[in-house]
Amino acid sequence: MKNKTGPTNLGDVVSVRGSVVDIRFDAHVPPIYSLLHAKDGEIAIEVLAQLDAHRVRGIALTPTQGLARGLAIQDTGGPLKAPVGKGILSRMFDVFGKALDREGVKNVRDMAHPPAGLFVVWYNAFTGSDSYIDRDGNKIESIPGIVQDTRLDLKLDAFASVPTIFWASHFEILGGARYMAGIAPNFVSAEISALTERPGIINPDTAYVREHGQRNSGFSDLFVTPLGLSWGREKADATVFYSFYAPTGNYETGDPESVGLGFWTHQLQGRGYFYPKPDKSTALMLGLIYELNGKLEDVDVTPGERFTLEWGLSQYFSSRFEASVQGGHNWQLSDDSGADVYWNPTHHDRKSTVAFGATYWAWDERLAVTGKYAFDFDVRQRFDNDTVFLNLLFVPGWLAGR
Numbered sequence: 001m002k003n004k005t006g007p008t009n010l011g012d013v014v015s016v017r018g019s020v021v022d023i024r025f026d027a028h029v030p031p032i033y034s035l036l037h038a039k040d041g042e043i044a045i046e047v048l049a050q051l052d053a054h055r056v057r058g059i060a061l062t063p064t065q066g067l068a069r070g071l072a073i074q075d076t077g078g079p080l081k082a083p084v085g086k087g088i089l090s091r092m093f094d095v096f097g098k099a100l101d102r103e104g105v106k107n108v109r110d111m112a113h114p115p116a117g118l119f120v121v122w123y124n125a126f127t128g129s130d131s132y133i134d135r136d137g138n139k140i141e142s143i144p145g146i147v148q149d150t151r152l153d154l155k156l157d158a159f160a161s162v163p164t165i166f167w168a169s170h171f172e173i174l175g176g177a178r179y180m181a182g183i184a185p186n187f188v189s190a191e192i193s194a195l196t197e198r199p200g201i202i203n204p205d206t207a208y209v210r211e212h213g214q215r216n217s218g219f220s221d222l223f224v225t226p227l228g229l230s231w232g233r234e235k236a237d238a239t240v241f242y243s244f245y246a247p248t249g250n251y252e253t254g255d256p257e258s259v260g261l262g263f264w265t266h267q268l269q270g271r272g273y274f275y276p277k278p279d280k281s282t283a284l285m286l287g288l289i290y291e292l293n294g295k296l297e298d299v300d301v302t303p304g305e306r307f308t309l310e311w312g313l314s315q316y317f318s319s320r321f322e323a324s325v326q327g328g329h330n331w332q333l334s335d336d337s338g339a340d341v342y343w344n345p346t347h348h349d350r351k352s353t354v355a356f357g358a359t360y361w362a363w364d365e366r367l368a369v370t371g372k373y374a375f376d377f378d379v380r381q382r383f384d385n386d387t388v389f390l391n392l393l394f395v396p397g398w399l400a401g402r
Helices: 086-090
Strands: 009-017 020-025 034-038 043-050 055-060 072-079 117-129 150-173 177-184 187-199 207-219 222-232 236-246 265-274 282-293 306-316 321-332 350-363 367-380 386-394
Touching (some): 150 222, 350 386
Antiparallel strands (some): 009 020, 020 055, 034 043, 117 150, 117 386, 150 187, 177 222, 222 236, 236 265, 265 282, 282 306, 321 350, 350 367, 367 386
16 A cells, blocks of 8 residues: 655665665655655665665565666655554554454354344453564564564554444344344544664664654444344344444545545354253354455555354353353455555465453343453464453343334
């Protein structure tokens, strides 16, 4: 994805030695840490030093295949940028701002057969990470260099608050199913920072330390469920939803103030429940989610399709106290596509999550409070997160009909 540029400042490659590139600019030399592009953005170079009035030395941040002496180089007019916001919480970005995933962990019984009427689930997630995992399962701790590697320290801190309002009908259709519909605005606040330390290229005894950081807050994309159906039986429940994410949050490719994702997502999900005991105090859950993504608003990139497998176990020890364990496994199924995809689209990301939770009904059958701790494993091309949830369920008893 390309950073927005001011007046075009063009240069030419003078020499290429591994990932170290010397470039000549006739007009003016870009400042240190400027981001340069070659081959329509396929190759990204960061300026490390100004050698004289017309030449700079930089390090390639992407593979240099096709980079040769005399090749045109474009100054983007600014440093490397990554959008920060809802994407950091629920899609996780790589260092170039490429969106990778959209996923969340609900409570185990959130899609069980509901009572008729209005109900509210308010999700609050606090996420932190200091590890980005590459496609081989290794934590990225440095950027390879010709003389010496550059040390890289990443840190992610984020918060999301998602009040979700649902309504379930009192009437039944299609063999006893309750019709359901809901809407969920998203508020996010996220900060991502990267500390780099690299040796000098002209003088290797000199260390260059730089901290990159961005914090954003705001309302992100809107989640809407226009169609839900839930069947309830003595031993089992089944619920299916069609939902979509509308790109209502502010988004512009390369803009660090983005809090939206910039594309539509259509989602089909279903959960099944089995109750081995007549009082339904024990619940076993299995869920499936399929996501189909649209094209980004301002560039020719369509993120790949995604699939999630969810499972969970819920146990009530009294009428007010519940304990649970649950997990989710998310995979990218298809390649990212489009003319502006400059990364290797065949490398798909994935992530697995396990969460442990406890729920207490502070107001019997009206208000429940859930606390959960979740951690990731088997991560590829994603941040490895630890997340704490504080969720509220409120059942006011409104619009219940007969």
